[in-house]
Amino acid sequence: MPYTLNQLLNRLSFRQLQVFRTVYVRQNYSRAAEELGLTQPAVSAQIRQLEQTLGQPVFEYVGKQLYVTAAGEQLMLAVRAIFADLERLQMELAELQGQVRGELRLAAVSTAQYVVPYLLEGFLKQYPQIEVRLRVVNRAQAVERLNENRDDLVIMGMVPDSRSLSSMPFLDNEMVPVVRADDPLLHQANLTPQGFLDAGLLIREPGSGTRHALEDWCSRRRLSLKPKMELGSNAAIRHGIIAGLGVAVLPKLSISAELRLGELAIPDLDGFPLRRSWCTVYPSSKHPTPVMQAFLDYVRNNLNSHYSRIYGDIANR
Known part of the structure; x- marks a missing residue:
């Protein structure tokens, strides 16, 4: 018989969800243990406790390959939402103290990798407490990541023709x-x-x-x-x-x-x-976090300086 919500709250822990998320992303217990600073048996124990609480497996092995079960996929949807809400809460609490801090997750198509460092240099001077994670991908991967809402913002040139996306051109x-x-x-x-x-x-x-x-x-x-x-x-x-x-x-x-x-x-x-034009792109239904909004505002308010800085720097080399 499934647990009630209160029973789940008594049995689940954020640590279990963090371990689950890391194994899900790494697709490997050993790599997840290394990233988390745990032993592999400790990771296995956390997953086992999680599965006992849920009453069904979240991972399974076929041969030596680790696969995510249907229950695991459903759990990951909830975990993404939970951790996203926690990150937003952290940013909003910092904002109440007059600070902008947190993590900015960017994905950039490979051609934009020559531009993004110029944007980040000035942005991080203005907001030193923000941490940036940047992933470089091709256009097809960028579109896939947009569809899966895996990043705060995607920086790309040819934006898919869709009303479900918000985009802002910022540089030729x-x-x-x-x-x-x-x-x-x-x-x-x-x-x-x-x-x-x-x-x-x-x-x-x-x-x-x-x-x-x-x-x-x-x-x-x-x-x-x-x-x-x-x-x-x-x-x-x-x-x-x-x-x-x-x-x-x-x-x-x-x-x-x-x-x-x-x-x-x-x-x-x-x-x-x-x-x-290179553009910042994100799903229209996404509500920008304070960190994400700070980056969008910085890019928008410095369009002319971006152009002169990037193309001028290259021309003078």
């Missing part, structure tokens, strides 16, 4: 054609976009925002896109161009060092640069 993202500095294309008269694309295009994996933007642009201009090679990061593409594997379209910010060193160059090509 210029995407430019890129070749090796000694590529003959730089001296080719009347180079066309199609001619450039046919010169051995290196491209990101499906799900990348850079690739999505280029595919969208080519579709609107009725250009043929036949990549020579698919690479999993902008860094790999940069090195591929330097090695002579081909050409690419990349965010200008991502090649600033190579432009300065004379390793890469930007040919003059009709239709470029492609202009997109």
Whole structure:
């Protein structure tokens, strides 16, 4: 017979829920024990007590692989809500004391990793008691994390067309054609976009925002896109161009060092640069925490200084 609410409150502890959440995320008892500073038997004991209280298993082994049960998935939904409410309470109590403190969870698409440090530098000077966790993902992963509400904010360029999302553009993202500095294309008269694309295009994996933007642009201009090679990061593409594997379209910010060193160059090509905006994005139904709102306000109130700081710093290197 299921326990009443009072019986559950008497038997459950926040420590058990914390251990459960860590095992759920790590998918492994040993790694969870290491993160929590516990022994593996101690973690197993906490999970066992939790399962006895719930009357059903939350994890199960098939062979040597740990899986979450249906009860475990339901429990995780509740645990996320409980811990989110506790974090909000902590922030609101700090706010009553005239402070803004707590954790800010950010996810940024890979191209935005060149921008986010500039935002955080000034923000953390203003709010030194805030801790930031930043995860770098591709666009497909960013959309997935938005759908699952796993972060406070996602920073991305191509925001899904959805009324369920709130977004705020804050900085231009210029995407430019890129070749090796000694590529003959730089001296080719009347180079066309199609001619450039046919010169051995290196491209990101499906799900990348850079690739999505280029595919969208080519579709609107009725250009043929036949990549020579698919690479999993902008860094790999940069090195591929330097090695002579081909050409690419990349965010200008991502090649600033190579432009300065004379390793890469930007040919003059009709239709470029492609202009997109980086945006802060979160589900519309989400009520911003004080920490989240402080970051949004900081970004909004410093739009001009962000642009001059980031692009000016790169231009002067």
